[in-house]
Amino acid sequence: MTRYGYARVSTLKQDLTEQIDEITAKGVSKDNIFSEKMTGTKSNRPAWLNLMSIVKSGDEIVVTKLDRLGRSLQVILKEIDQLTAKNVKVTVGNMSFDRSTAVGKLMLNVMASFAEFERDMIVDRMQGARAYRRKTDPSYQEGRKRKLTPQMVDAMREYYQNHTQVQTAKAFNVSPRTVGNYMSKPKNY
Incomplete structure (x- = not known):
C-alpha cells in the first residue's frame, strides 16, 4: 500500500505550500505528492492524470479538501468512482469515504455538492463585480492588460x-x- 497526496490551486499566483505541508503532516512522503496549478474545472490535469495512472489497488490518495479533486459534482464523483473501482482509498482532510455504504455515498454527495456550490458562488460574485465595474467605471476593461501601448x-x-x-x-x-x-x-x- 502506498500513500499519495494531491495538491492543487487554481491559478499560477496561488501557493501550494500549505496543502503540501498538511498532506505531509498526514504521513505522505513529499516524493509521493503530486501538485499542480490548474483550474479544477478541467479533468485533463497533467499531475492528476499522472497520479491516476500509477495508483493501484490498496493505495490511498490524500487531499486537503474535496474540491481539490474538482469543482463540479460530476467531476468529483467521476474521479472518486474511478478510484473506488481500482480499490483506492480517498482521504479528504480527516475523512475517508466508503462508497460501498449508504452513509459513505451520502456524505460524499453532500460534500461534492457543497464544493460545486462554492464554485458557483465564486463565479456569481465575480460576474456581479464585473457588471458593477462596467456600470460604474467608464475606463474599466475586462481581460488581461495589453502588453503593448x-x-x-x-x-x-x-x-x-x-x-x-x-x-x-x-x-x-x-x-x-x-x-x-x-x-x-x-x-x-
Whole structure:
C-alpha cells in the first residue's frame, strides 16, 4: 500500500505550500505528492492524470479538501468512482469515504455538492463585480492588460518595416504571432 497526496490551486499566483505541508503532516512522503496549478474545472490535469495512472489497488490518495479533486459534482464523483473501482482509498482532510455504504455515498454527495456550490458562488460574485465595474467605471476593461501601448505598437510597426517578424518579436519582447497580429490589423487600436 502506498500513500499519495494531491495538491492543487487554481491559478499560477496561488501557493501550494500549505496543502503540501498538511498532506505531509498526514504521513505522505513529499516524493509521493503530486501538485499542480490548474483550474479544477478541467479533468485533463497533467499531475492528476499522472497520479491516476500509477495508483493501484490498496493505495490511498490524500487531499486537503474535496474540491481539490474538482469543482463540479460530476467531476468529483467521476474521479472518486474511478478510484473506488481500482480499490483506492480517498482521504479528504480527516475523512475517508466508503462508497460501498449508504452513509459513505451520502456524505460524499453532500460534500461534492457543497464544493460545486462554492464554485458557483465564486463565479456569481465575480460576474456581479464585473457588471458593477462596467456600470460604474467608464475606463474599466475586462481581460488581461495589453502588453503593448499604442506608442509601442507604432514603434513596432516602424521597426518591422526593416526587420523580420522574429527580429521584431525579440526586440519588443513579444511572440512572433503577436507581431503578426498587430501588423495585419489596421492602425486603429
